[in-house]
Structure formats: C-alpha cells, structure tokens
Amino acid sequence: MSAEGHRTAIVSLGISCQSSRQIRTHAEEIGHQLGEDIQPARHFFDGLIAPVPGVARLFEDGFPLFGSGDIRMGPHHPVWHPYDIHFLHHFRDAAGTVDIAGRMAEELSRFGHMRGKLQRLSRFERLVFVLSNSQNNLTMVQEETGLTDLHFEASAVGRLRHAVEHYLGRPCEFILVSLDGRHAGDLADEVHVLSPDDSEWTGDKGQWRALLLERLAENRQPD
Template identity: 50%
Template sequence: MSAGGENTAIVSLGMSCQSARQIRKSIDVLSASLGEQVKPDRSFFDGLIAPITGMCRLFEDGFPIFSREQIIPGPGEPTWQPYGIRFLHHFRDEAGTADVLVQFEENLSRFSYLRQKFLRLRDRARVIFLWCPTPRTTCWMSREKRISRLPFPIRNWRGCKELLTGLWAAPANI
C-alpha cells in the first residue's frame, strides 16, 4: 500500500511488504507531517519482494512490463525473471494457490495499469519513495519464501536512486 494526496505521493518500492505496511499504518502521522491529507493508494511494487539489484536492472531497462515467458512458477512464489522480483499475493486462484498460466492475463492487466500509474507519479509536486530492507523482515522472507538471500548493499541503492532520477527526469526522494 502506498499513499497519496493532492501534491504528494508516498510510494513503496517493494523490498518487502514491510514498507507498504508501514505507510498504511502511518497515514495519520504522514498527513500531519506533510500538511496535507494522504489516503491509501495502490502502487506497482506493493506486495512484491523486489531485490535492489533486480529493481536497478528493471529501471535500467526502462521499466518494461513483464511477458508470460518472464513469469516463472518459483521457487516459492511466481518470479519475474530476469529481475528476481517475486509476487507474494498475485497470480493466485481463489484458494490462494499460485497458478501463473490461469492468472496471467488478469495480473498483466493489473500491473500494466499500475505501471502507468507509477509513471504518472512524476507529475506530482513531491514523490517520496519508501524502501524498507529491515534485516528481520528479509531474514524471515528468505526462510519462509525460499529465497537464498536478499542483499541490500547501499551502493546498489545509490545506483537505483540515480536510475529513478533518470526515469523521473527529476531528483528521486528516497
């Protein structure tokens, strides 16, 4: 979950669900701090495990949308290759079972819309990106979701910030 107001957007960048959760839980505090009412709003990276190296590569590639061939069943969760981005809450049937083939078109439509919405954020006066790589969360996800490791080297983050700045044609606030 991300949030937005008339002038400001606060956007989860999806290292885990934790950043989206913190935004959702802090709507009142964020509104008071920013001096404008912000409301919950969905964004592209909400609910995704997006390793920083994969996000950098995604932005370097111009932030394309995925193809059917790029979504593989796992391990653990449907995964967007070559970026290593995992879909925790998507490509699932009503019982919660991951089924990429059956759920592909619906998710392609959803994420195509969210991608366009993400790109339109550059029209906002202020966009704040939140990235929440807490060791406790990433260790749990590594074990629970069968991900070998989720590194978050700061040098990669600086590179990702530069790529976002290029995508935005304005400095990225992270």
C-alpha cells in the same frame, strides 16, 4: 499500500511489504504534518519481494511489463526473470494455488494499471520513495524463495536511485530503513536502523511513525 496527496507521494520500492504497510498505517498523520489530505494508494511494489539490484535493472530497462514467458515458478512462488522479483500474493486462484497461465491476463491488467500510476508520479511536487529490509521474517522468506540480495549495499542503492530518477526525469527523495547487520557500513549515515521488535513482518508502528514524520518534516516546502 503507498500514499498520495495533491502535492506529495510517498511510495514503497520494497524490498518487502513492511514499507507499504507502515506508509498506509501513518498516512493520516503524515497528511496532518504536511498540511494536505494524504490517502492510501496502491502502487506497483506494495506486495512484492523486490531486491534492490533487480528493481534498479527494471528501471534501467525502461520498466517493461512482464509477458507470459517472464514469470516462472520458483521455490514456492512465481518469480519475474530477470529481475528476481517474487510474487508471494499473486498468480494464485481462489484456493491459493499458483496458476501462472490462468491468472496472467488478470495480473497483466493489475500491474499494467499500477505501472501507469508509477509513470505519472513525476507530476507530484514532492516524491518520496521508501525502501526497507527490516521485516523480521525476511530471512525465512530468503530461504524459502532463494532471494539473493537481502542486504542494502551502497553501490546497489546508488544504482537504484540513479535509475529511478533517470526514468522519471526528476530528483526524488529516498528513505532507507534497515536492521543491524542488514546494510553495508558505508550506508550508515543514510539508513534508519530500527531496534528489534517482535512482529513477524509488520514492524514497530512507533519507530516507523517517528522516522517517517521526522524525515518528511525535513524537506517540507512552506505553504
């Protein structure tokens, strides 16, 4: 999940589940620091594998919702073309078997609702997006899904920022979280590089807590 208060929203833009997991984990502490009630809130990219170039293109295209012909079976998981967004946890029946046609109506309803929530994010006084590629098993996920854009490249990140702000019609804050070797050198001053941890995908809570609280304190508006 991502998280929202009455003035502030902290929202995951992928590229995987670690961003949303850590935002949810630290929502209460973030709220204490910001002086408002911050609660977990579901958002569009929370459970998706969503590479930066694909998400940028989605916003540039006006954020259309997928139709029945847009979701196709990729290696192991459904993929939203042409955005290379992978649904590892959706379009599955009760037994966990992929059933794109059978689950289409339910997923359209689910993601249509969350797209509406995303479109309403402009109402918040402070809007912070979190992107991370620090999930340890992303290399395995990349091999399993055929994901091509795992690294953070400056041009792609810049394109995404512009596309998001243009779509929402307002400036936003962006927090980038990565590991050594997973981001371009020209992003070194912008990326929070985590030390290695032994989790499969969740990440190190202590490191995430420190960076989120530090970054969110930087631009806090006085009450």
